Amino acid sequence: MKVVCLAxxxxxxxxxxGLDALELDLTVIVNTGDDFWHWGLFICPDVDTIxxxxxxxxxxxxxxxxxGESWGALSAMRRLGAEDWxxxxxxxxxxxxxxxxxxxxxxxxxxxxxxxxxxxxxxSRILPMSDAPCPTIVNGENFQxxxxxxxxxxxxxxxxxxxxxxxxxxxxLDEAELIxxxxxxxxxxxxxxxxxxxxxxxVPVRMVSPLIGGEAxxxxxxxxxxxxxxxxxxxxxxxxxxxFAFDRVLEGPATLMPTLEDRVRVARALL
Amino acid sequence: MKVVCLAxxxxxxxxxxGLDALELDLTVIVNTGDDFWHWGLFICPDVDTIxxxxxxxxxxxxxxxxxGESWGALSAMRRLGAEDWxxxxxxxxxxxxxxxxxxxxxxxxxxxxxxxxxxxxxxSRILPMSDAPCPTIVNGENFQxxxxxxxxxxxxxxxxxxxxxxxxxxxxLDEAELIxxxxxxxxxxxxxxxxxxxxxxxVPVRMVSPLIGGEAxxxxxxxxxxxxxxxxxxxxxxxxxxxFAFDRVLEGPATLMPTLEDRVRVARALL
Numbered sequence: 095m096k097v098v099c100l101a102x103x104x105x106x107x108x109x110x111x112g113l114d115a116l117e118l119d120l121t122v123i124v125n126t127g128d129d130f131w132h133w134g135l136f137i138c139p140d141v142d143t144i145x146x147x148x149x150x151x152x153x154x155x156x157x158x159x160x161x162g163e164s165w166g167a168l169s170a171m172r173r174l175g176a177e178d179w180x181x182x183x184x185x186x187x188x189x190x191x192x193x194x195x196x197x198x199x200x201x202x203x204x205x206x207x208x209x210x211x212x213x214x215x216x217x218s219r220i221l222p223m224s225d226a227p228c229p230t231i232v233n234g235e236n237f238q239x240x241x242x243x244x245x246x247x248x249x250x251x252x253x254x255x256x257x258x259x260x261x262x263x264x265x266x267l268d269e270a271e272l273i274x275x276x277x278x279x280x281x282x283x284x285x286x287x288x289x290x291x292x293x294x295x296x297v298p299v300r301m302v303s304p305l306i307g308g309e310a311x312x313x314x315x316x317x318x319x320x321x322x323x324x325x326x327x328x329x330x331x332x333x334x335x336x337x338f339a340f341d342r343v344l345e346g347p348a349t350l351m352p353t354l355e356d357r358v359r360v361a362r363a364l365l
Numbered sequence: 366m367k368v369v370c371l372a373x374x375x376x377x378x379x380x381x382x383g384l385d386a387l388e389l390d391l392t393v394i395v396n397t398g399d400d401f402w403h404w405g406l407f408i409c410p411d412v413d414t415i416x417x418x419x420x421x422x423x424x425x426x427x428x429x430x431x432x433g434e435s436w437g438a439l440s441a442m443r444r445l446g447a448e449d450w451x452x453x454x455x456x457x458x459x460x461x462x463x464x465x466x467x468x469x470x471x472x473x474x475x476x477x478x479x480x481x482x483x484x485x486x487x488x489s490r491i492l493p494m495s496d497a498p499c500p501t502i503v504n505g506e507n508f509q510x511x512x513x514x515x516x517x518x519x520x521x522x523x524x525x526x527x528x529x530x531x532x533x534x535x536x537x538l539d540e541a542e543l544i545x546x547x548x549x550x551x552x553x554x555x556x557x558x559x560x561x562x563x564x565x566x567x568v569p570v571r572m573v574s575p576l577i578g579g580e581a582x583x584x585x586x587x588x589x590x591x592x593x594x595x596x597x598x599x600x601x602x603x604x605x606x607x608x609f610a611f612d613r614v615l616e617g618p619a620t621l622m623p624t625l626e627d628r629v630r631v632a633r634a635l636l
Contacts, residue, residue: 134466166435167456174463174484184437186456191438192445196406211447299475 095304095365098123098270100291102283104157104312106276107147108351109216112361113274114148114334115354120218121266125278126203127254127286128237132180133171139238140283141207142189149214154352157312160185174276179243188220204260213312221266223290226257230282237282246314247302252281256289262273267295272362275301277316277349280332281322298341300364302349303329311350366566366636369394369541371562373554374411375428375583377547378418379622380573381489383632384545385419388626391489392537396549397474398501398525398557399508403451404442406461407468410509411554411636412478412493413460420485425623428583475531480528492537494561497528516586520592523552527560538566544573544581545635548620551603552593569612571635573620574600580625582621 096119101110103125138255146152146160153161155304172178182190189210196206202225211241212219232240233251240246242336267273273294278284288294308327319327323335329345344364351357367390372381374396384391396411406569417423424432434454445451453461459502460481465592473496482491485490502510502524538544544565549555559565579598581587590598594606615635622628 133462134469135462162442164435164455165436166440167458169430170456170459171462174459174481176459176463184458185441187438187458188441188445188447189454191404191406191442192447198405210445344483 095119095272096266096269097121097272097274097365098266099276100143100278100284100287101125101140101276102278103128103143105304105310106278106283107144107152108357109276109361109364110144111147111272111354111358112218112351112357114218114360116361116365117217118365119260120148121270121290122218122220123223123263124220124250125283125286126222126224127228127282128236128241129229130236132337133176133237135194135236137180137182137183137188137190137224138193138207139202141220142186144220145189145207145214145216146217147206148209148218148220159183175277178308180238181242183344186266202261204262210270216287218326219262219266220343221262222260223263223287224257228257228286230254230286230289241314245315252322254286254289256284259290259292260287263291270295270297272297272365275297275299275304275336277304277311278337279304279310279313279318279319281315294338299338300342300365301333301340301344302360303332303343303345305329306345306347306349307330351361366390366542367537367540368392368412368536368543368545369405370545370547371549371555371558372396372397372411372415372547373549374414376575376581377411377537377549377554378415379628380545380547380632380635381415382418383622383628383630384636385489385603386629387634387636388488389409390445393491393531394494394534394537394558394562395425395491396554396557397493397495398553399512400498400500401507401509404447404453406453406458406465407563408451408453408461408463408509409478409493411459412491415491416460416478416482416485416487419487419489419491420482422485424572428612430454433613435501451509473532475533476506490537492532493531494534494558495528496531498527499526499557499561501525501557503553512585517588520589521535523593525553525557525560529556530561534562535604538562541566541568543568543571543636546570546607547580548573548575550581550584550589552589553585555607565609570609572604572615573613573631573635574603574616576600576603577616577618577620
């Protein structure tokens with residue numbers, strides 16, 4: 095079955111790994127609104143989290159980055175007076191170095207992503223939502239500055255950016271038999287992707303809710319819903335936010351996915 | 366006493382450290398002919414070797430790079446199919462990241478070098494010979510490709526590049542009471558600097574020979590002299606190559622400088 099999954103970072107990656115294990119024809123369209131420049135390198139947090147998770151290299155206990163990571167460059171950067179609020183590990187740096195060098199040569203982000211995912215042995219197709227920069231701006235700051243550096247203070251303003259869908263995105267949507275929304279933040283992960291895609295195709299749309307009992311497993315979603323939707327955080331509030339029909343929605347404690355086994359179970363339940 | 370030392374990398378750094386310990390007013394004008402781009406970063410091998418040595422951070426046993434270095438990024442770059450013939454360590458990477466980001470912002474190399482040496486606690490003034498790229502080309506390849514990747518095959522052609530001296534170079538020469546040539550390769554370390562400087566001022570010029578009994582402590586000099594000077598390698602061949610008068614030349618086994626104590630002893634003997 096041809097499945098297209100729209101996904102952000104950490105939460106999304108868990109379901110994506112479950113879908114990937116089912117050996118579907120899976121295309122993941124990933125949010126790039128979080129992408130930003132740091133230390134002169136172009137960082138794609140969501141694309142990398144999905145890539146590392148599907149390649150089996152992710153540090154699942156820490157919840158981000160690579161297993162067996164070391165931090166030599168970060169400590170040396172600190173000594174040189176560089177900003178150290180975003181934790182780039184030594185192995186992770188290789189991804190950003192490689193990507194940045196290719197981008198500077200004019201290679202589009204989608205092709206860069208193809209090369210990196212192929213080198214790391216990822217089976218499913220991972221596509222950035224757009225090859226154009228589509229920064230998400232929260233309270234006038236780029237997303238990672240707001241989330242990591244400022245530790246996600248209350249949202250006063252939120253602006254997402256739409257760009258032309260990356261090569262392969264439209265074809266994947268045209269051929270899709272099922273659309274899946276991963277358990278990612280609607281406002282800052284899924285909305286930016288929808289902005290690039292335009293309309294979803296006329297096939298079933300399913301979702302695993304990013305909220306469990308009104309709480310987010312990780313990230314600032316529960317605090318964002320009251321501000322942005324004017325009501326308490328709930329899966330229904332998110333469905334109303336999207337405004338289109340869902341064929342199936344999974345929510346509740348059974349959608350917690352700490353282990354690969356859980357991820358496959360939830361992916362199976364969704365399908 | 367105001368001393369200006371012209372120096373390349375590893376050999377030069379040893380004498381420079383000895384001079385630095387004597388608490389002179391020391392300016393080191395460093396070869397940048399070896400500088401090159403690698404992994405999208407601008408690498409300055411000689412400037413960094415001198416900087417790391419004077420800051421006490423150099424790995425003196427390995428003879429290059431930083432003590433306590435780790436190699437996570439290199440192994441991850443290998444996994445991503447990147448070139449791995451030039452060993453960039455994780456801590457070392459920070460220097461190149463910081464420098465490259467500043468250069469891309471338009472900060473000149475001399476100011477970048479000032480910032481890095483200051484952050485690492487270097488007392489003496491380290492100046493690149495020029496802020497302009499001055500690549501040394503051996504057999505049609507950039508210097509590091511020839512030296513490290515190809516392991517220094519016989520020289521068929523050698524081309525050095527002159528650029529305008531970096532800010533501070535001319536002033537240091539004008540005020541110098543003594544010029545010192547560090548034990549560096551005349552053809553690929555000192556000649557490029559002389560090409561940028563033009564004429565040396567009318568003050569005593571002293572040298573520690575990079576050859577001991579016709580052999581180089583490190584590097585390809587001994588093999589280069591017969592090809593480039595048409596005679597066996599000797600300190601006299603190097604003096605004849607320079608063609609200007611030296612006030613004092615140290616040569617022989619006593620100029621081996623593995624330890625800081627040796628370096629100070631030789632620096633004292635030179636002065």
